Amino acid sequence: xxxxxxxxxxxxxxxxxxxxxxxxxxxxxxxxxxxxxxxxxxxxxxxxxxxxxxxxxxxxxxxxxxxxxxxxxxxxxxxxxxxxxxxxxxxxxxxxxxxxxxxxxxxxxxxxxxxxxxxxxxxxxxxxxxxxxxxxxxxxxxxxxxxxxxxxxxxxxxxxxxxxxxxxxxxxxxxxxxxxxxxxxxxxxxxxxxxxxxxxxxxxxxxxxxxxxxxxxxxxxxxxxxxxxxxxxxxxxxxxxxxxxxxxxxxxxxxxxxxxxxxxxxxxxxxxxxxxxxxxxxxxxxxxxxxxxxxxxxxxxxxxxxxxxxxxxxxxxxxxx
Numbered sequence: 001x002x003x004x005x006x007x008x009x010x011x012x013x014x015x016x017x018x019x020x021x022x023x024x025x026x027x028x029x030x031x032x033x034x035x036x037x038x039x040x041x042x043x044x045x046x047x048x049x050x051x052x053x054x055x056x057x058x059x060x061x062x063x064x065x066x067x068x069x070x071x072x073x074x075x076x077x078x079x080x081x082x083x084x085x086x087x088x089x090x091x092x093x094x095x096x097x098x099x100x101x102x103x104x105x106x107x108x109x110x111x112x113x114x115x116x117x118x119x120x121x122x123x124x125x126x127x128x129x130x131x132x133x134x135x136x137x138x139x140x141x142x143x144x145x146x147x148x149x150x151x152x153x154x155x156x157x158x159x160x161x162x163x164x165x166x167x168x169x170x171x172x173x174x175x176x177x178x179x180x181x182x183x184x185x186x187x188x189x190x191x192x193x194x195x196x197x198x199x200x201x202x203x204x205x206x207x208x209x210x211x212x213x214x215x216x217x218x219x220x221x222x223x224x225x226x227x228x229x230x231x232x233x234x235x236x237x238x239x240x241x242x243x244x245x246x247x248x249x250x251x252x253x254x255x256x257x258x259x260x261x262x263x264x265x266x267x268x269x270x271x272x273x274x275x276x277x278x279x280x281x282x283x284x285x286x287x288x289x290x291x292x293x294x295x296x297x298x299x300x301x302x303x304x305x306x307x308x309x310x311x312x313x314x315x316x317x318x319x320x321x
Contacts, residue, residue: 009131011239015067019060019243023120026056026250031113038188040105046257053254057247064240074297075235078304079244082234082280085273085308086227087252088259088266093219095260100166101212107188111213112253114190118217123245126221126228131238141236142289144229145281151226152277155270171218172211180205220249226277233280234300265319272311276304 004014041049057080065073098108133140166172175181182205186192190210193202231241259266280300287294295303 009128009238011068011237015239019239019246022056022060023246023250026053027113027116038106038110041109041257043258046255050251050255050258053247053251057251060243060247064243071297072235072237072240074301075237076240076244078234078297078301079231079240080248081301081304081308082230082276083227083245083248084252085269085276086230087223087249088269088273090219090223091252091256091259092263093223094216094256095263097166097212097215097219101208103209103212104185107185107209108257110188111209111216112256115213115216115220116250116253119220119249120246122217122221123224123228123249124242126224127238127242127245130228130232131236131241134232134236141233141284145233145284148226148230148233148277148281152274152281155274155277166215172215175211175214179211181211182207185209230277230280233284266312266315268315268318269308269311272307272314276307279303279307 004017005012007013008016058077061073061076061080064076094112097103098111103111180203182192182194184207186207188209189207190213192205192207194205195201196203227245228241231244235241283295283300286292
């Protein structure tokens with residue numbers, strides 16, 4: 001059993017096995033017990049599922065703290081909070097995708113469930129590449145930090161668009177051009193066999209539900225361009241980066257159905273998210289380049305939580321009517 005203690009990406013193999021075992025168990029529990037049949041998930045059920053996933057994510061963070069030290073624990077929690085917060089914009093985009101494809105509420109969980117499998121794989125690839133780059137070219141962290149500062153400033157002054165029409169979306173046009181897509185849904189199926197209009201031969205067609213799944217996956221990759229560098233500027237430990245990312249996303253997908261119903265109440269949260277990005281990016285330059293002040297893991301977590309809490313309370317207050 002010595003192979004279990006071989007170090008892979010900063011941590012022994014057994015710790016990676018433990019993490020994936022928990023994730024697989026949660027996915028089996030989700031599909032096999034909580035959502036065995038297609039049904040519309042209400043706000044109350046969404047909140048209960050979310051509390052469950054958040055509790056699991058926080059308990060895992062406490063375990064990281066106990067096993068790998070308080071710095072790793074604080075970095076995990078900071079990454080967890082930042083990832084969950086940055087994904088708020090992702091929820092709006094997912095809601096827009098479901099609205100455009102007229103995806104019935106009872107099938108939305110199916111799309112999100114299978115989407116999380118893609119997230120686990122794609123985030124793993126992105127974090128693995130990021131970790132390899134950081135370990136070989138340490139200066140790339142400064143590129144990440146500058147990108148976060150730029151993104152945060154751009155988000156702060158960017159005007160909101162109310163256009164939720166995806167008809168002119170380049171990615172959607174590409175998919176329609178290269179895939180056989182049916183005009184209508186076929187229950188919860190992603191693929192169906194239908195006769196070709198000209199030849200009469202049976203062909204496999206994608207349903208709009210599968211196209212919605214692809215669009216959700218692509219949206220997650222786009223948002224990961226912000227969130228993955230953000231966590232790397234908090235810690236370069238790939239285990240902490242990956243586990244905090246995945247547990248945050250698992251919980252957020254569960255919370256989607258509640259947040260989608262009241263996303264307008266968090267309108268001003270984007271401004272505090274932009275400040276979070278600027279803070280996370282600038283603290284590297286403040287501490288390591290200029291040498292003015294080195295933020296501890298606890299201080300970074302505290303400042304992040306205070307910024308986000310102020311954004312939430314201000315949004316709820318301003319939109320109370």
